[in-house]
Amino acid sequence: MSIFSRISINSDNFMASAVGEHGIREEDLIAQGDRLDGLRERLRIWRDGKEPSFLGLPFQTDLDEIKTLGNRMLKRFTRFIVFGIGGSSLGGNMLVQTLGRRNDRRRVRFYDNVDPITLESLDRIDWNETLLIVISKSGNTAETIAQFLTVLPRMERELGAQCVHEHVLVITEEPKGALQQIAERLEIPVIPHPAVGGRYVVLSAVGLLPAYLAGVDIDGVMEGARAMADRCCQKDIRENPGLWQGAAQYLLAENGKTISQWMPYSDHLTLVVDWYRQLWAESLGKHDPQGRERGLTPVSAKGVTDQHSQLQLFLDGPSDKQFTFLTSPDLLTAGERIPTRFADLPAVKPLVGHTTGELFGAEFLGTRETLSRRGRPNRTLSLLQGDAFAIGELIILLEVETVVVAELMGIDAFDQPAVEESKVLTRKYLDEMKTIRGL
Numbered sequence: 001m002s003i004f005s006r007i008s009i010n011s012d013n014f015m016a017s018a019v020g021e022h023g024i025r026e027e028d029l030i031a032q033g034d035r036l037d038g039l040r041e042r043l044r045i046w047r048d049g050k051e052p053s054f055l056g057l058p059f060q061t062d063l064d065e066i067k068t069l070g071n072r073m074l075k076r077f078t079r080f081i082v083f084g085i086g087g088s089s090l091g092g093n094m095l096v097q098t099l100g101r102r103n104d105r106r107r108v109r110f111y112d113n114v115d116p117i118t119l120e121s122l123d124r125i126d127w128n129e130t131l132l133i134v135i136s137k138s139g140n141t142a143e144t145i146a147q148f149l150t151v152l153p154r155m156e157r158e159l160g161a162q163c164v165h166e167h168v169l170v171i172t173e174e175p176k177g178a179l180q181q182i183a184e185r186l187e188i189p190v191i192p193h194p195a196v197g198g199r200y201v202v203l204s205a206v207g208l209l210p211a212y213l214a215g216v217d218i219d220g221v222m223e224g225a226r227a228m229a230d231r232c233c234q235k236d237i238r239e240n241p242g243l244w245q246g247a248a249q250y251l252l253a254e255n256g257k258t259i260s261q262w263m264p265y266s267d268h269l270t271l272v273v274d275w276y277r278q279l280w281a282e283s284l285g286k287h288d289p290q291g292r293e294r295g296l297t298p299v300s301a302k303g304v305t306d307q308h309s310q311l312q313l314f315l316d317g318p319s320d321k322q323f324t325f326l327t328s329p330d331l332l333t334a335g336e337r338i339p340t341r342f343a344d345l346p347a348v349k350p351l352v353g354h355t356t357g358e359l360f361g362a363e364f365l366g367t368r369e370t371l372s373r374r375g376r377p378n379r380t381l382s383l384l385q386g387d388a389f390a391i392g393e394l395i396i397l398l399e400v401e402t403v404v405v406a407e408l409m410g411i412d413a414f415d416q417p418a419v420e421e422s423k424v425l426t427r428k429y430l431d432e433m434k435t436i437r438g439l
């Protein structure tokens with residue numbers, strides 16, 4: 001079956017045939033297909049919506065509902081603030097920044113931290129013109145609750161306590177969660193968060209409502225997501241990019257390349273990596289049934305900027321990394337032409353007549369080739385800037401890859417058992433501060 005795609009995936013440089021002993025062999029990769037029969041079955045069940053899952057979202061999320069609500073909000077408000085953290089903000093922010101229309105994306109702002117200095121900028125918000133969207137799957141996340149409760153008195157002062165509910169929307173799942181309780185007490189409308197883990201939920205109202213408010217073509221995103229979901233249900237691992245790419249990264253990790261080093265060559269696409277880091281880190285960093293510590297560490301370096309800060313390490317340092325380049329070929333033809341002025345100077349001469357986009361592209365190609373020559377396994381994902389369909393494909397590809405790696409490592413991709421401990425300690429330290437401050 002051939003399925004239309006707008007993203008090009010080239011993992012030739014993962015292979016031993018291209019990068020020597022640090023790469024992997026095609027026959028080993030194909031052999032992983034047999035270990036993935038169980039997962040393949042589950043992927044189909046998920047895709048068909050027989051169990052709630054990220055793979056069903058592109059088929060089940062009601063876009064008309066999101067658009068109707070979004071249009072209503074766009075008529076009433078000029079600014080949109082989103083409170084949330086982790087999966088409750090990274091996906092939406094990624095869509096807004098990579099696909100939002102230039103002017104429209106400025107009106108949607110995400111707050112995903114409790115740094116008091118950053119939060120000071122909320123003092124300048126004109127709440128008459130603003131809608132606040134508070135997102136938390138559990139409804140109990142300390143940072144999100146703190147953001148909301150500290151801003152609430154100001155909203156009440158400006159809008160009048162009885163009108164606040166017209167300026168807030170809550171997205172949450174847990175009926176007993178604090179956010180749901182607060183929403184009920186203040187009569188704030190609640191949009192249900194699907195029964196899908198936060199880091200896999202971008203293709204629901206959680207990511208798509210903020211995206212729509214920023215002018216994102218959410219139909220395009222979902223079409224691309226559906227196309228990739230179908231490809232990732234193909235039986236043959238060679239035809240199935242999710243299985244192929246996931247298995248390749250697993251084999252590289254088994255071969256000591258446990259750092260997943262991303263290099264987006266596009267400022268626009270850096271937010272994709274921010275979203276991906278949570279997906280990869282929380283899904284894969286855990287103990288396997290034998291108690292072994294598993295996982296791949298996702299890290300990001302920006303092309304070309306970090307060529308001048310980290311490339312030396314990538315080339316001559318330990319061979320513990322597998323690289324993913326994220327590029328936009330249309331950037332190659334963009335940009336200003338470098339003028340002929342000062343062409344007599346040796347450092348200027350090679351640049352003359354070229355666009356900044358050509359320099360960008362040449363640096364990417366040069367870096368990739370140098371890494372390959374040093375036997376550093378790498379792959380390239382390329383998509384056009386602002387291509388909603390391709391971003392939809394990319395989201396599903398990366399989600400499926402993640403569950404493939406988890407399956408091969410024998411771990412659960414959907415829990416995050418260890419993070420609770422630091423939350424318990426946070427509460428303990430808050431309590432201690434209370435005593436110190438005599439609260």
Ligand SMILES: O=P(O)(O)OC[C@H]1O[C@](O)(CO)[C@@H](O)[C@@H]1O
Nearest residue numbers: 085086087088136137138141198
């Ligand atoms: O959506 P919630 O429940 O506020 O959680 C936010 C984030 O916190 C985590 O639970 C980790 O602490 C993530 O898995 C999640 O995306």
